[in-house]
Amino acid sequence: MTTIEPGWYPDPADPATQRYWDGGAWVGKPVPADAEPPAEPEPVDPEPEPLPVSAKDAATPDPPVETLPMDRRYGDGPPPRVIQRVPGAVQPPDTVPIRSLGVTVGWITRHDIHRILGGRVLAHPGQRFVARIVDVLCMLALNAVVNGYFIYQMWQTFWPYFLEVAASTNPGDVPVPSRLSDQLWVVLLIALGLWFAYEVPATLNTGQTLGKRLMEIKVVSLAPVDLGWGRLLLRWSYAALPLICFPFGAVLWILDGIWCIRDQPFRQCLHDKSPGTAVVDVSGEKADTEKEPSR
Numbered sequence: 408m409t410t411i412e413p414g415w416y417p418d419p420a421d422p423a424t425q426r427y428w429d430g431g432a433w434v435g436k437p438v439p440a441d442a443e444p445p446a447e448p449e450p451v452d453p454e455p456e457p458l459p460v461s462a463k464d465a466a467t468p469d470p471p472v473e474t475l476p477m478d479r480r481y482g483d484g485p486p487p488r489v490i491q492r493v494p495g496a497v498q499p500p501d502t503v504p505i506r507s508l509g510v511t512v513g514w515i516t517r518h519d520i521h522r523i524l525g526g527r528v529l530a531h532p533g534q535r536f537v538a539r540i541v542d543v544l545c546m547l548a549l550n551a552v553v554n555g556y557f558i559y560q561m562w563q564t565f566w567p568y569f570l571e572v573a574a575s576t577n578p579g580d581v582p583v584p585s586r587l588s589d590q591l592w593v594v595l596l597i598a599l600g601l602w603f604a605y606e607v608p609a610t611l612n613t614g615q616t617l618g619k620r621l622m623e624i625k626v627v628s629l630a631p632v633d634l635g636w637g638r639l640l641l642r643w644s645y646a647a648l649p650l651i652c653f654p655f656g657a658v659l660w661i662l663d664g665i666w667c668i669r670d671q672p673f674r675q676c677l678h679d680k681s682p683g684t685a686v687v688d689v690s691g692e693k694a695d696t697e698k699e700p701s702r
Contacts, residue, residue, distance in 0.1 A: 411428060411430070412430070413427070413428055413429050413430045414427070414428060415427055415428075415438075415444040416428050417440060418433070418437050421437065422440065423439065423440055424437035424438060424439060424440055425437065425438055425439075425440050425442075425444060426438075426448070427444070427447075427448035434448055434451075435447075435448020435449055435450060435451060436448060436449045436450070436451055487515065487516075487519035487522055487523055488515075488519065489505065489513050489514075489515055490502065490513050490514045490515065491512070491513045492511055492512055492513045492514070498514055499514055499516075501516055501517055501518075502514035502515060502516050502517070503515055503516075503517060503520060503671055503672040504671055504672070505671065505672060506670065506671050515672055520672050520673070523629055524627070524673075524685070524687060525627075527627075527687040527688065527689065528687060528688045529673065529674045529685060529686070529687055529688065530622075530624040530674070530686040530687055530688045531688070532665075532667050532668050532674070534622045534623075534624050534686075534688065535622075535624065535664075535667060535676070535686055536664070537618070537622055538616070538618035538619045538621065538622040538624060539618060539664070540618070541617060541618030541621055541622075542605070542606070542616050542617065542618040542619075545605065545616075545617055545618070546598075546601065546602055546605060549601045549605060550597075550598055550601060553597065553601060554594060554597045554598060554601065557590065557593050557594050557597060558594055560590055561587065561590035561591060561593075561594055564584050564586060564587045564590055565584075565587060568581070568583065568584055568587065595650065595651060598650065599647060599650060599651075602643075602647050602650075603643060603647070606643055607636070607639050607640065607643050610626050610634075610639055610642075611634065611635075611636065611639055613625070614626045614627060619686070623688065623689055623690035624686050624687065624688055624689065624690075625686065625687060625689050626642075626684050626685075626686055627684065627685055627686070627687050628683060628684055629673060629683045629684065629685055630683050634682070634684065638682040638683070638684070639682070641681055641682045642678050642679065642681075642682040642684055643678075645663070645677060645678035645681065646660070646663060646676075646678045662677065663676050663677040663678055664676060667679075667686075673685040674686075
């Protein structure tokens, strides 16, 4: 092609047009093949220059944020936000990590934690433990009164079976009384009903069971909405349903109870996670009612 004289020729890339060959390359804008070309080709429009990007913006893009709904209880400032963790990101200053199953998924500022809690202090795990012990004792007393007859009937069936198994050289051959399973389910269902009646309505009304009232702690909502029956039923079910598979459910109870020891940033047990609740200390301070978290 370098031996071809400069001039207008059909464009190899588009036969419907013709372009100017300057002896070394195609230059200028193409024109239709049947048009009379000008003496000199029209220059090609220059490409627009890209907008300048600072090295800081290119290296550290703004992390995505998740904002909570606006609510006057958070004050006049912007709503609290969760800084999501992205690959290569480092923890921003004055923030607390948000962990899910031990993995850091983001961060939240200490100021936002203070605003969400309405200025209150999170309850110590020891306070929650003592409150739960008090509630368990109350539940045992309720079951002794309401469920005592059915527990006695189950014991009357179980004890002779237990003695026969203990005396047998081959315990596997001793048949289980057919009514023992039915009696066990009756006792469990009544116990669950008593637990629900003891804990859920009290938490809905005041955020406190008897144990929490004695320890001066209460359940609050981390979102600017009231808890309601649905969220409290979810919270109760995570703690109560392992009773159905007792004694194996005791492992879940222990895991649930100790989870708040290392949890951040709201020191939640597992049964606090899905309903979005936390337990705060209400001794010695009265939170501003305009900023008080919902129960």
